[in-house]
Amino acid sequence: MNGGGKYDAVIVGGGHNGLVAAAYLTRAGCSVLVLERRGEIGGAAVSFRAFDGVDVRLSRYSYLVSLLPRKIAADLGLNVELRRRRMSSYTPSGDTGLLVDTGDDARTAAAFRAVTGSTKDFDAWREFYAQAGRVAAATFDTLTEPLPSREDLKARIGDDEVWATLFERPIAETLTGRFDDDTVRGVVLTDALIGTFAGAGDEDLRQNRCLLYHLIGNGTGDWDVPVGGMGAVTGALADAARRAGATLVTGAEVRSVSPDGEVRYTLDGTERVAVGSHVLANVAPATLARLLGEAVPGPRPEGAQLKVNMVLSRLPCLRDAAVDPRDAFGGTFHVNETYSQLETAYAEAAAGRIPTLPPCEIYCHSLTDPSILGPAERAAGVQTLTLFGLHMPARLFEADNERARAEALRATIASLDSVLAEPIESCLLRDAAGNPCVEAKTPLDLEAELGLPRGHIFHRDLSWPFAEDPADAGKWGVETSHERVLLCGAGAVRGGGVSGIPGHNAAMAVLARRRGEVRAG
Known part of the structure; x- marks a missing residue:
């Protein structure tokens, strides 16, 4: 067995959080x-x-x-440049649609009138998002x-009614109490469901936690849109870590982690061992438990999304002739995401069925950042569409992932077509072999490719951004039961996204310990 050396920190997983930790620690x-698999x-x-x-x-x-x-x-x-999108969202509704233009309140108010028949919900919308701000x-x-403790964060916010709205009552109560229109309610609700399989009225408030982080x-x-794509973000982080002196190794599959900091991994077919004064786990808590040889903590994670990437020869035409497709797709494009449609889809999926009319949302990166397109593609007017399908839990794919993926994709494309003036297939670019440029990823695909437990994009259900156990106030939310092992991925408190x-x-927890500022554990 070859030795991998001794380090102040061994980081398991080279995703963006691991790179952030590496950069901070090496700079110190x-x-x-x-070690990246x-x-x-x-x-x-x-x-x-x-x-x-x-290209x-x-x-x-x-x-x-x-x-x-x-x-x-x-x-x-x-x-890294993060570019703001002027259009917040567009939601088709019959032959019109709800366009939220952050640069033009009058235009947005007119869209609310067209969809809801008045500006009552627009006034409630502005009040809700002002409170959220x-x-x-x-x-x-x-x-x-x-x-912070729960009490400290509540005092910092300083508004008991707003606190109750977001932190104590299921978001269903707020949406049905403040907004009259089903479409408006749904636009708000979608942000409570990205990566979270929940109903609007669930008492455990998973949906509220998800909404809060959004x-x-x-x-x-x-x-915002990262110019150059998400790879530009992690590329910049990797450069920062390397400049500071971190060693980044790819193709290294970690086999085990011990509480005393020993990390065993394979590289180029050879088993190696590295020892860290601390081990930072940029993997899901369930994965860390497996590496430690321990029981998986808490409920079994479950991702709940279908991810679809498309490249188009042109943007599709809308049923709403008053809106330019470049505006509609320039923000988040909501597809069959009214409040009632979302609740129906949740009930169907919870019963073990792919939703009849899958709710989903789309955005077009290339409209805001054409740098991701090659010269020929840009000249030809090619565009990208990225689709996030909601209420597609891992349980729907576990019996036969291939078959269920195909069924979910067909249903999702039919859902998208139902709000367009033409089939999306007529706009898809073809690859070198003549195949349409569309790919779909189920939760199980994400587990296989990225190690996300059952495809859970947050590694596990999101936490509140405060110490739920008063004894944890003043800690960093990354601690485990082992003094030398810390979480540094999305499954930490205040993780996700x-x-x-x-x-x-x-990194701050490690540095504080080195300075002797806080107790471990």
Whole structure:
């Protein structure tokens, strides 16, 4: 067995959080080894030419950035441009649609009138998102600080009614109480369901936690397009880690982790061992438990999405002739995501059936950032579409993933076609072999390719951004039962999304321990 050496930190997993941790620790003078199973660094935040003969770099797994703190980008000197989208969303409704234009309130109000018959829901919409903005402003900076207690965060927000709305009552109560229109209710609800299999009224409030993280990014809740694709983000993080002196190794499959910091892995067919004063696990808690030889903690994770990547020769025509497709697809394009449609799809999936009319949402990266297109593709007017299908839990695919993937894709394409003026198939570009440029990933595909347990994009259900156990207040939310082993991935408290926050917090926990500032564990 070959030795891998001794390090201040061995990081298991070279996704964006592991790279953030590596960069912070090496900049502080620590020796760091990052071990990545796949042949490339980046985890789920990578760009990829998915179709033969088509020069388009798709953000294959994760798409947009909201939660990456400007603090992390500044601290690490990241050369990454995040480009704001003017259009927030478009939701087809019959032969019209709800266009939310962040640069034109009058246009948005007119769209609300066209869909709902009045501006009552528009007024309620503005009030709701103004309240969410105040929560975001009070909450976001705490994500890169030691965990506040529940009472401390509530006091910081300083509004008992808003606290109850987001933190205590199922979001169903707020949506049905504030908004009259089914479409408007659904647009808000979708952000509570991305990566989360839940009903709007579930008492465990998983949907509320998901909604909260979608609303608070950088104090605004804006979801921005990374110029160059998601691979540009992790590429910049890898460069920062390497410049500071971290060792990044790809093709290294970790076989086991011991509580005393020993990490066994294989590289080029040879088993090796590295020892870290700390081991930072940029993997799901369930994966870490397996590596430690322990029982998997908590409920079994379950992803609940169908991810579809497409390259188009042109954008499809809309049934709503008053809206330019470039505006409709320039933000988030909602497909059959009214409140009632979402609840129906959830009930069908919970009963073990692929939804009859799958709800999904789409965005077009290339409209905001054409740099991901090759010169010929850009000149030809090629566009990308990335689709996220909701209420597609792993359980639907476990009996026969291939068959269920094909069925789910057919149903999802039919759902999309139902709100367009023409079939999406007529707009698909063809690859070098003449095949349509469309690929679908189920939760089980994401598990096989990225190690996400049952395809759960957050590694497990999201946590509240405070210490749920009062004894954890003042910790970093990355601690495990083993002093030398820390979480630094999406399964940490305040994890989920492309944020770098767990990586930052794990690095801060290590550095604080080295300075003797906090107790371990």
